[in-house]
Amino acid sequence: MKILVCITKAPDTTTKIAFTDNDTKLNEAGVQWIINPYEEWYALVRALELKEAGIASAVHLITVGKADTEPVIRKALALGGDEAIRIDADSNDSFYIASQIAEYAKSHSYDLVMMGKESIDYNNASMGAMVAEMLDLPYITHVCKLDVANGAVAVNREIEGGEESDTCLLPLVISCQKGMSEARIPNMRGIMAARTKPLNVVAPIAVDELTSIVSYEMPVQKTGVKMLNIDQMDELVRLLHEEAKVI
Amino acid sequence: MILVFAEQNNGSFKKASFEAINYASKIAANAGTQVCAVVLGEANDTAILGNYGANKVIHIQDARLNNLEAKAYSKAISTIASQENAQVIIFSNNNTAKAVAPRVAARLKAGLVAGAISLPDTSNGFVVKKSVFSGKAFAFVNVKSATKVISLTPNSFGVEKTDAVAEVATQSIDFGANDFAVKVESVNKITGIVPLGEAELVVSGGRGLKGPENWGILEDLAASIGATLACSRPVADSHWRPHHEHVGQTGGTIRPNLYIAVGISGAIQHLAGVNSSKAIVVINKDPEAPFFKAGDYGVLGDAFEIVPKLTEAFKKYKAAQHA
Numbered sequence: 145m146k147i148l149v150c151i152t153k154a155p156d157t158t159t160k161i162a163f164t165d166n167d168t169k170l171n172e173a174g175v176q177w178i179i180n181p182y183e184e185w186y187a188l189v190r191a192l193e194l195k196e197a198g199i200a201s202a203v204h205l206i207t208v209g210k211a212d213t214e215p216v217i218r219k220a221l222a223l224g225g226d227e228a229i230r231i232d233a234d235s236n237d238s239f240y241i242a243s244q245i246a247e248y249a250k251s252h253s254y255d256l257v258m259m260g261k262e263s264i265d266y267n268n269a270s271m272g273a274m275v276a277e278m279l280d281l282p283y284i285t286h287v288c289k290l291d292v293a294n295g296a297v298a299v300n301r302e303i304e305g306g307e308e309s310d311t312c313l314l315p316l317v318i319s320c321q322k323g324m325s326e327a328r329i330p331n332m333r334g335i336m337a338a339r340t341k342p343l344n345v346v347a348p349i350a351v352d353e354l355t356s357i358v359s360y361e362m363p364v365q366k367t368g369v370k371m372l373n374i375d376q377m378d379e380l381v382r383l384l385h386e387e388a389k390v391i
Numbered sequence: 392m393i394l395v396f397a398e399q400n401n402g403s404f405k406k407a408s409f410e411a412i413n414y415a416s417k418i419a420a421n422a423g424t425q426v427c428a429v430v431l432g433e434a435n436d437t438a439i440l441g442n443y444g445a446n447k448v449i450h451i452q453d454a455r456l457n458n459l460e461a462k463a464y465s466k467a468i469s470t471i472a473s474q475e476n477a478q479v480i481i482f483s484n485n486n487t488a489k490a491v492a493p494r495v496a497a498r499l500k501a502g503l504v505a506g507a508i509s510l511p512d513t514s515n516g517f518v519v520k521k522s523v524f525s526g527k528a529f530a531f532v533n534v535k536s537a538t539k540v541i542s543l544t545p546n547s548f549g550v551e552k553t554d555a556v557a558e559v560a561t562q563s564i565d566f567g568a569n570d571f572a573v574k575v576e577s578v579n580k581i582t583g584i585v586p587l588g589e590a591e592l593v594v595s596g597g598r599g600l601k602g603p604e605n606w607g608i609l610e611d612l613a614a615s616i617g618a619t620l621a622c623s624r625p626v627a628d629s630h631w632r633p634h635h636e637h638v639g640q641t642g643g644t645i646r647p648n649l650y651i652a653v654g655i656s657g658a659i660q661h662l663a664g665v666n667s668s669k670a671i672v673v674i675n676k677d678p679e680a681p682f683f684k685a686g687d688y689g690v691l692g693d694a695f696e697i698v699p700k701l702t703e704a705f706k707k708y709k710a711a712q713h714a
């Protein structure tokens with residue numbers, strides 16, 4: 145069984161976000177890039193566990209990004225995985241990115257394509273569904289437990305208002321979240337090995353971008369917290385009702 | 392036509408579906424067109440969707456659609472979209488929509504805005520505002536394709552109701568066997584409480600509560616105003632609370648009207664999930680807790696003393712309201 149793990153880079157969670165060029169571009173100065181946590185902690189680690197258990201024969205990593213994503217993909221290789229593919233393109237449009245991933249996956253017959261549940265930069269949570277549609281495959285989102293046996297997966301997933309257990313024959317696409325595995329940190333051997341693992345750069349196919357980001361805006365700063373003491377709980381309730389108008 | 396997916400749960404509709412229909416009707420009014428709501432699976436009283444702005448309802452009463460199957464749902468919604476000549480297709484951005492809306496978008500080659508929080512601005516293109524960088528900023532996204540898909544963040548607009556009723560038509564979709572590839576083995580739905588993603592009022596606890604045995608005071612507080620419970624990540628990681636209650640960067644992102652944070656320090660990863668709340672109340676014994684900077688109202692002191700007093704105050708307020 146061959147697994148493809150989709151990896152994107154994201155600003156470290158503590159990064160202060162700011163914009164340049166009239167609020168049309170992310171100010172990348174000082175931004176520390178990390179592997180998007182959902183695919184690092186869950187999709188990738190679970191894929192590696194399946195390989196270590198002898199269930200998966202190969203784990204490939206794919207990213208759609210320019211050369212500046214290579215340190216992140218090397219870090220992913222240091223955690224494990226046999227080879228990486230970088231589609232040499234930069235886009236914010238999910239349809240464009242999904243088309244690139246689907247195109248590559250089509251000609252390499254993966255049994256399982258794994259995503260993070262959401263990218264922490266654009267928060268679309270869309271990629272898996274798009275790739276699945278383009279590959280005409282089933283799609284299971286928000287998977288928090290994954291087992292593979294006899295050409296089928298057994299998963300637990302979070303659904304609206306609860307949890308569900310499902311089974312599905314391979315091949316399919318899933319998105320991964322908390323519960324699936326425990327985060328790992330790369331060790332020295334992994335880091336050394338990653339240097340010589342294949343990182344194939346592939347040219348993108350021509351696809352229209354269906355959306356574009358026109359500009360960004362920062363949230364309005366809070367005017368400051370209004371402090372009350374323990375004997376003012378009726379006053380707090382009055383403020384929530386009359387001033388904030390939330391109850 | 393503006394198409395909207397009206398999600399149902401065990402046959403009845405969720406508030407978020409009404410909100411999505413309201414939103415669709417505003418877009419339709421601006422575009423001089425009508426709203427068609429699509430209902431999948433067995434459901435009662437679909438005509439009431441008219442109360443929220445649907446002119447027409449297409450109900451696909453196929454029991455196989457009672458549980459989410461992304462492939463079949465997408466086929467059904469895309470088929471109706473093409474048939475009705477939909478210009479825009481609206482979803483409420485929850486776990487179901489995340490499985491289905493992008494599939495519909497890919498199928499129809501439609502640009503998607505996932506997590507929209509504004510109506511489209513059509514003065515120069517078709518621009519929709521959404522939250523990015525886990526709530527640290529907003530982006531204005533222009534959709535360039537002829538057909539557009541918008542997945543609306545729940546609680547962005549609220550719900551308005553009228554007396555109008557919708558005309559209901561039933562229809563069937565010609566599914567193939569491989570449209571139902573995912574086999575549901577068991578479903579465990581939490582009943583009786585508003586799901587966190589849709590809750591208007593949320594009471595949340597952190598490590599300051601010391602242990603799961605102390606959650607009673609938060610349950611009482613939540614019950615006093617009908618709020619849903621949430622928690623910080625270490626609380627879920629330590630299994631003090633179920634992990635679907637975990638909010639923040641790696642948990643759920645919510646946008647309630649009121650978020651009451653008890654014994655939570657306010658780490659940036661926690662704030663990422665809650666900082667779009669309309670009002671935030673912070674209860675913490677440490678004056679330096681970063682949460683106070685992100686809060687609207689703060690109470691400094693011991694949660695074990697403050698929370699019961701706040702519960703009493705809410706109860707008094709509720710009683711006065713009903714008097």
Ligand SMILES: Cc1cc2nc3c(=O)[nH]c(=O)nc-3n(C[C@H](O)[C@H](O)[C@H](O)COP(=O)(O)OP(=O)(O)OC[C@H]3O[C@@H](n4cnc5c(N)ncnc54)[C@H](O)[C@@H]3O)c2cc1C
Pocket residue numbers: 157181596597598599600622623624625626637638639640641642653654655656657658659660661664674675676677680692693694695
């Ligand atoms: C990549 C990454 C992702 C993360 N994602 C998330 C996430 O999604 N959600 C999340 O919550 N965290 C997340 N975290 C963890 C986050 O950084 C914090 O560690 C976490 O939010 C702290 O939880 P807490 O506030 O409950 O606990 P603490 O930081 O221990 O804070 C407890 C608070 O309770 C107060 N307190 C103690 N006793 C009392 C009392 N008797 N009365 C009143 N107040 C009291 C203390 O003053 C303190 O402020 C993430 C971290 C990383 C690195």
Ligand SMILES: Nc1ncnc2c1ncn2[C@@H]1O[C@H](COP(=O)(O)O)[C@@H](O)[C@H]1O
Pocket residue numbers: 150151152180182183206207208209238241258259260261262263264266267268269270271272
């Ligand atoms: N540029 C990209 N290259 C490869 N995979 C991606 C890319 N962007 C997103 N993904 C994958 O899709 C998931 C969901 O991302 P998104 O739909 O953008 O929120 C991520 O967790 C990744 O697994």
